[in-house]
Amino acid sequence: MGDSPRAPRSTGRKLKPSHIPWILAGSFAIGAALSGIISTITQWHDESPVSRPVFYDMPSAIKLLLYTTLPLTIAAVGYLYALRAANWGRGQPDRRAQTTKNVGRRLKAFRQGVYMRTLLRDSAAGLMHSLIYFPFLILFAVTNVLLIDEQMPRSLKFLHGDTYRAYVLVGDIAGVLFLVGIIWAILRRYVQRPARLRLKTRAEDGAILGTFLVIGLTGFLTEAIRIAVAGRPAFERWSVVGYPLSALFDGWGSLSTWHLASWIVHFGAFLAFLILLPTTKLRHAFTSPVNMYLADRDRPKGAMKPLPNLMETQLETFGANAIEDFTWKQLLDVDACTVCGRCTSVCPAHATGKPLDPREIVLKVGHVMAATSAGGPISPVVGQDADLTVSADSVFERISAEEIWACTSCKACDEICPVNIEILDKILDMRRYLSLMESNFPTELGNAYRSMENQSNPWGMNQAERADWAKAIPDDVPIVDGSGPFDHEYLY
Template sequence: MLMYINLAAVIIVVAYALYLFFQMVYSRYTFIKLGKKPNMEWNVGERVRTVIINGFGQKKLFKDKKSGIMHAILFYAFFIIQIGLIEIIIKGFSKGFEYPLGSFHKYFSFLQEWTTFLMLGAVLYAFYRRYIEKLKRLQWKRDAKAAFVVIALTVLTTTILLTLGFESIMLEREANFVYAPFSSLVLVVFGFVGPTIGAVLFYVFWWIHLLTVLVFMVFVPQSKQAHELFALFNLFFKKAGPVGRLLKIDFEDETLEEFGVGKIEDFTQRQLIDLYACAECGRCTNMCPASATGKTLSPMNLIVNLRNHLTDKGALITSRAPWVPALAFSADTSANQLALQASGGATIDTVEMPQLIGDVVTSEELWACTTCRNCEDQCPVMNEHVDKIVDLRRYLVMTQGEMPSEASRYFQNIERQGNPWGTNRNERVKWREGMEDIVKTVDEVEEFDVLYWVGSMGSYDIRNQRIAQAFARLMHEAGVKFAILGNHEGNSGDTARRMGNEYLFQDLCAQNIAVFEQYNVKKIVTTDPHAFNSFKNEYPEFGLEAEVVHHTELLRDLLQQKKIVPTERVEEKIVYHDSCYIGRYNGMYDAPRDILSMIPGVEILEMKRNREDALCCGAGGGGMWMEDRQGTRINLARTEMALETNPTMIGSNCPYCLTMLSDGTKAMEVEEDVQTLDIAEIIDRSVVYTKGVVN
């Protein structure tokens, strides 16, 4: 009779828990479906590979090796323990039940117990990292929900071992420390209670384990643990193509009345999956240059706030409860959710929702972003923060007409003169004065192999003109047949796009592609990583068909082919700064270092944050043209990192980075001791020219 009562109770509890679980999961699904349908590129092979490498391979988690090992244990232990869970549940109704594996069952027991033990160790280490070591990126997580996860997983794992141990006492088994070491330890320690008490304790811990599993199951989709459900989907449906490529707006679509994202449902469904996939691990915020220098932007908080807003608004739109009232520890409980519960039938029309921009996300947060992708590179579930920020900027700029005064001035200067300063567009070619014999425009040559896109910085900025001149000398020495557009050159539009002015970007893009086609351009080289990224990864969507290379790529090839031979010693200790748009956007880290290693006398130094972890200089996303009003200037933080290596020179591959780092050395009054040079300028110092060029 007791067995049937136990069975009935289990069926009722499990059925109710499963009902709540699927209700929660389905509610999140319906909230995601509120977003716009994305244009998916179904490259299944690439998507499966992403899931294998970053999901099952846990690649990004191992950027922090300690946390990576811990999480890998938790991840794989979860699957193994689920297999054992079914056997444990059946044990409650069939005394001594075991999977019919014959002699192999002992190996299953061995795997189950060691997996459970390792999982318990990983959970305790997570507790240590959060509450004792007090890992910086986890400090904000010392709350009841985080504690509940640790407690629940601790109870879940220990009750497995206790249940198995007391089962052995109940069945009067002998200890087997080879294949069942931990349950045997329970058997040895508590064996004195005898089989009757052992049976009672077996069912006590069996019920505790079952209830813990069910409660945690219902908790998961309502908390940050939802990433356990959505992360693999997020990886699979990740935006295909080059990283950081922004979504194109179809301005010919006459149904569009607003541009950008002004409401949560304006995001695509693919973007909304990100919100529930977030693990709230803090890795993104920990690496964010804006957050590190005292700005209000926290990439993690941005995602969490958007998620909570989606849950609130989705519940009102779909009339689907976002959480289960019975669970006091439920996550994301907000005023709107409480209003929904109290009203018994509230709708989007009767409950006032906060404004997406202003209440959920502030404009200060949006304009603090440098679009460096440090957050995205760190994210273990490959969330994309930058595209959401740019979409929100688009709404402010193109729909609301709201932007910092510096942004407005920047757009006006680009529209009127094609450069950020508003300098006369006809002065774009003046940087080559005295070099007209080696630097010719497309109108002055019959043919050329490479178009050198100088960019606004190289054309107008006095300091960066020296980079353009050095690079031109090196190409001439190597026999590269190149030309420049001269006054036909415009602006790449990269910064305008990332500041939210997609219309201006597309206008500039169309103009530039028309010029490239007019002069039959097949290969483009540029010293500007931002233009390089736009031409290579974004312009093809608008029709560009040309090979695009960065000047460090071309220079490395020329050095390796011995077309340029650096012979003069450059006795400098050079610390190299990785620019975001060459590094994290395009994965190019070796070319500049290879170049420096080929210059005699150079000693290469590395900052504590280098390569994919390199800190942004602060110029990206329009930061070059706007005042840094909050906290510390990002360029000063990066300059400090460079100076920690005691260099005599800071090397760069980007005119924006060079400017920011030069400003940093000036602000710290070390510009006379530590020079800031582009890679091309450093080579220029080592080359003895043989073709009549004086450097």
């Protein structure tokens, strides 16, 4: 529990973190549905010869399919994120309020998360992620620009002529970069296989990369067939990939059917991506920047949470055992993990064969949180083996005391983590629980604890002899006996 008793859960109507995904997803879902309704009613099409109809030669049932399944899927994404946020709410309070003092640092950390600057500490992995992330955002924007243009009255439409040429050029370049990033990621995970990825490669990694690959490939395929259906007009040469590819379809029959099939696969892959967002580690696309924004805290780096006065407190439990003993920020932390394994790669305990892997600590806390989820089922941070079960709300169902005591408290894991996860804090809270509630600590510590209790120092030295070491100091160095007024400078 750290430094505060388990707080009673608020039952008031104030805004909770779990409401935020609902609000965001609800807004996007309504926006998507409205854009379909408005464009169906208005039928404002761009008559310019250098432009593109949004649904081209597709039947109106396809338009209905898009504008019903897309809002529903976005709403489902909001629901699934809200379930996760409700689980963060199981945690104890942790003051992370924004103040005028910390807002600058917070925004800087948030920008680092959004721009993926911390990932670039590992230049190859950072570049690979950038090739996926930024082109994907551009492609997403490209699709939305097309839909926005469709809503515009004819006099306000802008996606034609040179604007259209530049638009398709940007889209194709982004598509190529995106595919380069995806293929690089596939080769890295399944061919190069660095240890920190190999150990945690799960079926969901294949699903994520496969979905991205299908989105990228069918994007170009759909574009190429559409250009072929249109008779390969010259202005489409600005589609620097789609136009040359369209030549491959010369002489094919039923091109409209192929176009429809390719578009359906492309759209289906996008819906799959939306569902993968909250249910797999892809969720970190949203949770990591939020976690980085909230990283700044009042407590100095490395300082443990203060304990209440044990002689006076009403608390019945100390440290962290159940999910409710962690703070809400520690639980959000868990969902921000990218499973990259950088913490593992720098952990001295792990490197010397101790039974500790900091990434596993994060994932195991996440597993217990998912297995004891409040409000509805959520997936663990990353897929767990089916034979690893959790039967009680206790992290020690998955984490052993040996793991917790193997930590040297060096904080290297926290320092390297690209998304500012506070791993050591969790370990120290679990260690506090083991010490204070279970008396479960290495035998070597027994003497130190007893000495601190009886002699106020871990070495068991007699209080009266503690200053004896100073007897060897030469006479010209003054020694303060502590009985008079103290006006000396000291370091610590």
